[in-house]
């Protein structure tokens with residue numbers, strides 16, 4: 001599975017593909033036009049001859065040449081016409097669509113895109129009508145959804161049994177239908193949508209509302225059998241107090257979770273006076289020559305932010321290196337002992353060995369300078385690009401030492417270094433809900449934190465997540481540093497727990 005929507009860079013080729021589809025449709029129109037012109041031209045000359053004859057039928061037919069010609073064309077030409085009309089237009093274009101379909105997004109891609117948009121809505125507490133009109137998290141964009149978009153959202157959320165969300169999107173579709181006129185073959189009927197809306201309300205046990213919707217539809221189409229049947233079905237349900245839908249849980253009215261608050265940029269600013277900014281000239285000798293702007297973000301866990309670490313040229317080179325090889329990111333699953341594609345991490349990644357090229361060598365040297373860690377035995381550099389609503393749900397980067405096959409060689413992930421290659425217009429923060437810290441991507445900056453405590457134990461305060469991107473193409477470069485090589489630079493300290 002290609003999983004198109006999980007990286008912005010990976011979706012670029014879709015636009016190219018769409019252009020090919022449009023060209024193909026145009027070729028089809030040209031073919032159709034040619035045939036149409038042929039038919040029209042023949043009609044003119046045929047009618048001319050026929051009119052002339054009918055002006056003086058006897059005279060016309062007395063001439064042997066006329067009557068011969070009439071007999072001949074009504075037999076032989078007619079057969080030719082029949083064959084011509086029967087010959088399908090644009091078969092090669094129809095075949096071309098079939099070929100192109102292989103590279104097109106699948107139903108699974110659409111489902112993933114629906115889930116992503118729903119995720120953006122939930123995480124940031126957005127309203128469906130606002131999204132539909134291009135108002136995203138308080139910012140108006142010059143783009144809006146069509147009724148086909150909102151209808152697909154509703155239908156697929158319905159199929160996923162997310163009836164609450166489905167109802168909002170289908171209601172939005174009913175509302176939008178007054179303003180939209182769809183052209184064949186893509187038109188949908190208002191009745192069909194109302195019927196689906198009623199069906200969704202039934203799933204939510206809102207019988208009276210469902211009946212109202214059916215009644216409104218009936219005023220437009222009093223004779224519609226399906227609607228009449230639905231009406232009596234709902235009336236029976238109301239009378240007998242039965243509904244085959246399972247009871248719905250009341251929508252929780254609790255406020256946003258700490259994670260959601262963080263994603264929305266609503267954690268209070270830190271009042272800790274031990275947190276400050278400085279030029280780091282000490283972590284490694286190189287920093288005496290080239291000190292780095294450092295901001296202490298937190299002490300437990302230790303977390304720092306470096307600014308202006310990557311140059312625009314380096315960023316462009318990194319993106320260029322990664323783009324052709326981007327693959328859906330995976331997560332280590334303890335249950336299977338393998339790395340697997342999961343719904344909780346939607347991005348694409350490309351891995352680069354330390355000595356891949358001069359840039360990776362330089363980058364790794366810079367990581368050592370910033371952290372004081374020896375990277376021998378650490379994991380490869382990961383270059384990641386997030387896509388539509390791309391995120392990484394709350395997780396820890398450490399394996400936890402019970403997991404011996406991943407940690408046997410080089411130990412656990414003592415620290416994480418995360419470079420931000422791009423600014424993200426909206427969303428996409430890295431959030432630490434337990435310590436109530438959120439780091440928003442800034443092109444060229446780096447966040448680094450310790451996943452293990454001084455005594456080598458895992459630090460559960462490092463729980464973190466990549467919030468869904470709302471608008472932007474979020475690129476990060478990640479390095480997971482392993483603990484074994486740090487035995488002398490950061491020995492386990494028994495006394496501090």
Ligand SMILES: O=C(O)CCC(=O)C(=O)O
Nearest residue numbers: 392429430465466476478
């Ligand atoms: O992209 C981010 O903001 C965080 C990524 C992350 O946590 C990870 O890759 O482990």
Ligand SMILES: [Fe+2]
Nearest residue numbers: 395396397464
């Ligand atoms: Fe992480």
